[in-house]
Amino acid sequence: IDTIKKLASIILKDNVFAYGKKIYKQTTGGAMGSSLTLTLANIFMSEWQKKLVEEQTKTGEFYGRYIDDIFMTWNRSEEELRKLLDDVNTWHPNIKLDYKIGNSLPFLDVQLTNNNGILSTS
Known part of the structure:
Protein backbone atom coordinates (compact mmCIF):
# COMPACT_ATOMS: atom_id res chain seq x y z
CA ILE A 1 0.00 0.00 0.00
CA ASP A 2 2.77 2.45 0.89
CA THR A 3 4.42 1.86 -2.48
CA ILE A 4 1.14 2.54 -4.30
CA LYS A 5 0.65 5.74 -2.29
CA LYS A 6 4.20 6.87 -3.08
CA LEU A 7 3.79 6.17 -6.81
CA ALA A 8 0.45 7.98 -6.90
CA SER A 9 1.99 10.96 -5.11
CA ILE A 10 4.87 11.11 -7.61
CA ILE A 11 2.49 10.99 -10.57
CA LEU A 12 0.17 13.65 -9.11
CA LYS A 13 2.77 16.01 -7.61
CA ASP A 14 5.85 15.68 -9.80
CA ASN A 15 4.34 15.68 -13.27
CA VAL A 16 6.46 17.56 -15.82
CA PHE A 17 6.03 17.92 -19.57
CA ALA A 18 7.72 19.63 -22.48
CA TYR A 19 5.99 22.03 -24.84
CA GLY A 20 8.00 23.66 -27.54
CA LYS A 21 11.44 24.21 -26.08
CA LYS A 22 10.25 24.69 -22.49
CA ILE A 23 9.68 22.28 -19.62
CA TYR A 24 6.63 22.82 -17.43
CA LYS A 25 5.48 21.35 -14.11
CA GLN A 26 1.78 20.54 -13.96
CA THR A 27 0.31 22.10 -10.81
CA THR A 28 -2.79 19.91 -10.41
CA GLY A 29 -3.67 16.35 -11.41
CA GLY A 30 -1.85 13.72 -13.36
CA ALA A 31 -0.78 13.22 -16.94
CA MET A 32 -3.51 12.67 -19.52
CA GLY A 33 -3.45 9.14 -20.88
CA SER A 34 -1.60 7.62 -17.94
CA SER A 35 -3.13 4.32 -16.78
CA LEU A 36 -2.56 5.19 -13.14
CA THR A 37 -4.03 8.67 -13.57
CA LEU A 38 -7.15 7.11 -15.11
CA THR A 39 -7.45 4.66 -12.22
CA LEU A 40 -7.02 7.42 -9.64
CA ALA A 41 -9.60 9.58 -11.45
CA ASN A 42 -12.10 6.71 -11.38
CA ILE A 43 -11.50 6.15 -7.67
CA PHE A 44 -11.91 9.88 -6.98
CA MET A 45 -15.08 10.18 -9.08
CA SER A 46 -16.56 7.08 -7.46
CA GLU A 47 -16.25 8.77 -4.07
CA TRP A 48 -17.35 12.18 -5.41
Missing part, protein backbone atom coordinates in the same frame (compact mmCIF):
# COMPACT_ATOMS: atom_id res chain seq x y z
CA GLN A 49 -20.55 10.83 -6.98
CA LYS A 50 -21.87 8.86 -3.97
CA LYS A 51 -24.26 11.59 -2.81
CA LEU A 52 -25.56 12.15 -6.36
CA VAL A 53 -26.06 8.41 -6.98
CA GLU A 54 -27.90 8.15 -3.66
CA GLU A 55 -30.21 11.01 -4.66
CA GLN A 56 -30.90 9.45 -8.07
CA THR A 57 -31.50 5.99 -6.58
CA LYS A 58 -33.80 7.35 -3.89
CA THR A 59 -36.05 8.94 -6.52
CA GLY A 60 -35.95 6.02 -8.99
CA GLU A 61 -33.89 7.88 -11.59
CA PHE A 62 -31.11 6.55 -13.80
CA TYR A 63 -27.48 7.53 -13.24
CA GLY A 64 -24.54 6.40 -15.35
CA ARG A 65 -20.92 7.50 -15.59
CA TYR A 66 -18.00 6.63 -17.82
CA ILE A 67 -14.78 8.20 -16.48
CA ASP A 68 -15.82 11.89 -16.38
CA ASP A 69 -18.97 11.75 -18.54
CA ILE A 70 -22.25 11.50 -16.63
CA PHE A 71 -25.75 10.75 -17.89
CA MET A 72 -28.80 10.87 -15.66
CA THR A 73 -32.55 11.06 -15.97
CA TRP A 74 -34.73 13.58 -14.15
CA ASN A 75 -38.52 13.62 -14.01
CA ARG A 76 -39.00 16.56 -11.69
CA SER A 77 -38.90 20.26 -12.53
CA GLU A 78 -36.03 21.81 -14.44
CA GLU A 79 -35.70 24.34 -11.62
CA GLU A 80 -35.06 21.52 -9.11
CA LEU A 81 -32.52 19.96 -11.48
CA ARG A 82 -30.62 23.22 -11.92
CA LYS A 83 -30.61 23.69 -8.13
CA LEU A 84 -29.15 20.19 -7.67
CA LEU A 85 -26.50 20.72 -10.38
CA ASP A 86 -25.53 24.10 -8.93
CA ASP A 87 -25.13 22.40 -5.53
CA VAL A 88 -23.08 19.56 -7.07
CA ASN A 89 -20.73 22.16 -8.56
CA THR A 90 -19.80 23.28 -5.02
CA TRP A 91 -18.70 19.83 -3.80
CA HIS A 92 -15.09 20.12 -4.95
CA PRO A 93 -13.17 23.17 -6.23
CA ASN A 94 -11.65 21.23 -9.17
CA ILE A 95 -14.81 19.42 -10.31
CA LYS A 96 -17.33 21.48 -12.26
CA LEU A 97 -20.10 19.90 -14.30
CA ASP A 98 -20.67 21.23 -17.79
CA TYR A 99 -24.20 20.04 -18.41
CA LYS A 100 -26.92 19.95 -21.05
CA ILE A 101 -30.59 19.49 -20.27
CA GLY A 102 -33.03 17.98 -22.75
CA ASN A 103 -35.11 14.96 -23.75
CA SER A 104 -32.51 13.81 -26.28
CA LEU A 105 -28.79 14.18 -25.63
CA PRO A 106 -25.51 12.70 -26.82
CA PHE A 107 -23.64 10.49 -24.35
CA LEU A 108 -20.31 9.15 -25.54
CA ASP A 109 -21.04 7.93 -29.10
CA VAL A 110 -24.79 7.39 -28.61
CA GLN A 111 -27.83 9.65 -28.81
CA LEU A 112 -30.04 8.90 -25.78
CA THR A 113 -33.70 9.89 -25.81
CA ASN A 114 -36.11 9.93 -22.87
CA ASN A 115 -39.66 9.55 -24.17
CA ASN A 116 -42.00 9.67 -21.16
CA GLY A 117 -39.61 7.63 -19.01
CA ILE A 118 -38.60 5.17 -21.73
CA LEU A 119 -34.94 5.47 -22.74
CA SER A 120 -33.96 4.68 -26.32
CA THR A 121 -30.74 5.00 -28.31
CA SER A 122 -29.91 5.94 -31.87
Whole structure:
Protein backbone atom coordinates (compact mmCIF):
# COMPACT_ATOMS: atom_id res chain seq x y z
CA ILE A 1 0.00 0.00 0.00
CA ASP A 2 2.77 2.45 0.89
CA THR A 3 4.42 1.86 -2.48
CA ILE A 4 1.14 2.54 -4.30
CA LYS A 5 0.65 5.74 -2.29
CA LYS A 6 4.20 6.87 -3.08
CA LEU A 7 3.79 6.17 -6.81
CA ALA A 8 0.45 7.98 -6.90
CA SER A 9 1.99 10.96 -5.11
CA ILE A 10 4.87 11.11 -7.61
CA ILE A 11 2.49 10.99 -10.57
CA LEU A 12 0.17 13.65 -9.11
CA LYS A 13 2.77 16.01 -7.61
CA ASP A 14 5.85 15.68 -9.80
CA ASN A 15 4.34 15.68 -13.27
CA VAL A 16 6.46 17.56 -15.82
CA PHE A 17 6.03 17.92 -19.57
CA ALA A 18 7.72 19.63 -22.48
CA TYR A 19 5.99 22.03 -24.84
CA GLY A 20 8.00 23.66 -27.54
CA LYS A 21 11.44 24.21 -26.08
CA LYS A 22 10.25 24.69 -22.49
CA ILE A 23 9.68 22.28 -19.62
CA TYR A 24 6.63 22.82 -17.43
CA LYS A 25 5.48 21.35 -14.11
CA GLN A 26 1.78 20.54 -13.96
CA THR A 27 0.31 22.10 -10.81
CA THR A 28 -2.79 19.91 -10.41
CA GLY A 29 -3.67 16.35 -11.41
CA GLY A 30 -1.85 13.72 -13.36
CA ALA A 31 -0.78 13.22 -16.94
CA MET A 32 -3.51 12.67 -19.52
CA GLY A 33 -3.45 9.14 -20.88
CA SER A 34 -1.60 7.62 -17.94
CA SER A 35 -3.13 4.32 -16.78
CA LEU A 36 -2.56 5.19 -13.14
CA THR A 37 -4.03 8.67 -13.57
CA LEU A 38 -7.15 7.11 -15.11
CA THR A 39 -7.45 4.66 -12.22
CA LEU A 40 -7.02 7.42 -9.64
CA ALA A 41 -9.60 9.58 -11.45
CA ASN A 42 -12.10 6.71 -11.38
CA ILE A 43 -11.50 6.15 -7.67
CA PHE A 44 -11.91 9.88 -6.98
CA MET A 45 -15.08 10.18 -9.08
CA SER A 46 -16.56 7.08 -7.46
CA GLU A 47 -16.25 8.77 -4.07
CA TRP A 48 -17.35 12.18 -5.41
CA GLN A 49 -20.55 10.83 -6.98
CA LYS A 50 -21.87 8.86 -3.97
CA LYS A 51 -24.26 11.59 -2.81
CA LEU A 52 -25.56 12.15 -6.36
CA VAL A 53 -26.06 8.41 -6.98
CA GLU A 54 -27.90 8.15 -3.66
CA GLU A 55 -30.21 11.01 -4.66
CA GLN A 56 -30.90 9.45 -8.07
CA THR A 57 -31.50 5.99 -6.58
CA LYS A 58 -33.80 7.35 -3.89
CA THR A 59 -36.05 8.94 -6.52
CA GLY A 60 -35.95 6.02 -8.99
CA GLU A 61 -33.89 7.88 -11.59
CA PHE A 62 -31.11 6.55 -13.80
CA TYR A 63 -27.48 7.53 -13.24
CA GLY A 64 -24.54 6.40 -15.35
CA ARG A 65 -20.92 7.50 -15.59
CA TYR A 66 -18.00 6.63 -17.82
CA ILE A 67 -14.78 8.20 -16.48
CA ASP A 68 -15.82 11.89 -16.38
CA ASP A 69 -18.97 11.75 -18.54
CA ILE A 70 -22.25 11.50 -16.63
CA PHE A 71 -25.75 10.75 -17.89
CA MET A 72 -28.80 10.87 -15.66
CA THR A 73 -32.55 11.06 -15.97
CA TRP A 74 -34.73 13.58 -14.15
CA ASN A 75 -38.52 13.62 -14.01
CA ARG A 76 -39.00 16.56 -11.69
CA SER A 77 -38.90 20.26 -12.53
CA GLU A 78 -36.03 21.81 -14.44
CA GLU A 79 -35.70 24.34 -11.62
CA GLU A 80 -35.06 21.52 -9.11
CA LEU A 81 -32.52 19.96 -11.48
CA ARG A 82 -30.62 23.22 -11.92
CA LYS A 83 -30.61 23.69 -8.13
CA LEU A 84 -29.15 20.19 -7.67
CA LEU A 85 -26.50 20.72 -10.38
CA ASP A 86 -25.53 24.10 -8.93
CA ASP A 87 -25.13 22.40 -5.53
CA VAL A 88 -23.08 19.56 -7.07
CA ASN A 89 -20.73 22.16 -8.56
CA THR A 90 -19.80 23.28 -5.02
CA TRP A 91 -18.70 19.83 -3.80
CA HIS A 92 -15.09 20.12 -4.95
CA PRO A 93 -13.17 23.17 -6.23
CA ASN A 94 -11.65 21.23 -9.17
CA ILE A 95 -14.81 19.42 -10.31
CA LYS A 96 -17.33 21.48 -12.26
CA LEU A 97 -20.10 19.90 -14.30
CA ASP A 98 -20.67 21.23 -17.79
CA TYR A 99 -24.20 20.04 -18.41
CA LYS A 100 -26.92 19.95 -21.05
CA ILE A 101 -30.59 19.49 -20.27
CA GLY A 102 -33.03 17.98 -22.75
CA ASN A 103 -35.11 14.96 -23.75
CA SER A 104 -32.51 13.81 -26.28
CA LEU A 105 -28.79 14.18 -25.63
CA PRO A 106 -25.51 12.70 -26.82
CA PHE A 107 -23.64 10.49 -24.35
CA LEU A 108 -20.31 9.15 -25.54
CA ASP A 109 -21.04 7.93 -29.10
CA VAL A 110 -24.79 7.39 -28.61
CA GLN A 111 -27.83 9.65 -28.81
CA LEU A 112 -30.04 8.90 -25.78
CA THR A 113 -33.70 9.89 -25.81
CA ASN A 114 -36.11 9.93 -22.87
CA ASN A 115 -39.66 9.55 -24.17
CA ASN A 116 -42.00 9.67 -21.16
CA GLY A 117 -39.61 7.63 -19.01
CA ILE A 118 -38.60 5.17 -21.73
CA LEU A 119 -34.94 5.47 -22.74
CA SER A 120 -33.96 4.68 -26.32
CA THR A 121 -30.74 5.00 -28.31
CA SER A 122 -29.91 5.94 -31.87
